[in-house]
Amino acid sequence: MVTRAWLRITMLLWLLMPCLACASTAIIYQPQWRDRSVTEAQWSILLAQVRAQGFDTLVVQWTxxxxxxxxPAGHAWLLQRVRMARASGLHIVLGLNSDPAFFQRQExxxxxxxxxxxxxxxxxxxVAHQWADDLGVDAIEGWYLPLEIDDRRWRDPKAREQLQSYLSTEYRQLDRIAQRPVxxxxFFAxxxxxxxYAELLDDVxxxxxxxxVQDGAGTARLGGGERKLYLDAVSQCTSAHASGIVFEIFHQTGADKAFSATPLATAQASAALTQRAPCNGDSVFFELRYLPEAAGIMKR
Incomplete structure (x- = not known):
């Protein structure tokens, strides 16, 4: 009798535990100064639509x-938007400091x-300490490092070692602030x-x-067949080289140095949003302003 009761309690506790291994369906938000024209009422409507779409996580690309x-004013504005997202029921993966010159400086x-x-x-x-203090550790589901690891610069063994050392340092120091996934x-080109490329991801x-891993559909650096080779290589369920896929729901129209893009047509966007990462990986979509629901609310 005692054993059966203990079993019931154990099962209940297990069910109540956060599902750390569960995959997320996330939308990335890339904060821009122009977003300050969006009213709080519009934000609330958009966030409710995002939840209704089935998204459970907002990845704030950078803070x-x-x-x-x-x-102070810019921080307060973004902090309020993140608080609204959490109040809407979205988990928050919090991006940190982004250097606009990263791709030049990495050379x-x-x-x-x-x-x-x-x-x-x-x-x-x-930045992480400031946001942990202001937003609260309990509000942070994960950390995001807003740099993009390409398949060219980090081919060099010495550079690869430096990248690994940097990422290890980031992981340790963020873990001291809040023990969350990082x-x-x-991307591949x-x-x-x-x-x-799969080995590079393993090292990371x-x-x-x-x-x-960004799927490259929006940037279109490679054709569909070529992209499939890379995505298949990194999505082997017996040896997961990646923890999720970033599905690009835009068409790039400008050069990388002056990025510009247009959203997919409504039918294309609807189809793209049904995609899911293999092997129970995270399904992440880029980016909030390219969702059909954001039309007329956020400038693109």
Whole structure:
């Protein structure tokens, strides 16, 4: 009798525990200054529609972008929007400091790159502490490092070692603030074979940081058949090289240095939003302003 009662209690506690292994259906939000024109009422409507679409997580790509949102007024505005998202029922994966010059700075020499990555870590530590204090640790479901790991720069063994050291440092210092998953994204452009790219992702995930792979559909650097080779290589369920897929729900219309894009047509967007990552991975969609529901609310 005691055994059966204990079993019932154990099962109940298990069911009440957060499902840490459950996959998320997430939408990325890339804060822009122009979003300040969106009223709180419009935000509430949009967030309710996002929840109705089946999204359970909002990934705030960054909380500081260069100088943007680092001032008291900008920080307060973004903090309020994140609080509204959480109040709507969305989990929050919180991005940290984003350097607009990252892709240029990553090309630095070995010594300069090391100094640069250490500076990024110090800045992220400051930002993470501030947001943990202001938003509350319990409101943070995960951390996001707003840099993108490409398949060209990190082919170099010495640079790869520096990247791994940096990610390990980030994981440890964020873990001290709040023990939450830490995520980063990566993209491929045909600079490595699919197999070597999978090895790069393995090296990243060995640091404790989880990788979401961008599917490349919106940027269209590679054709559909080529993209499938890479996505198949990193999505083997017996040896998961990635923790999720970022599905791009836009068409890129400008060069990378001056990124511009248009949303998918409504029918295309509806089909794209049914996609799910294999192997119970996270299904992440980029980006909030390209959702059909955001039309007329957020500037694109």
């Amino acid at each position: 500081v972008y260069g100088d943007a949102f680092s001032d 630095a020499s070995t010594a300069a790159l090391s100094d640069y990555l250490h500076a990024l870590s110090r800045r992220n530590d400051t 995520y980063v994204s990566s 045909g600079n490595m074979t699919p197999e070597r 995930q060995h640091t404790g940081v989880l990788v979401w």
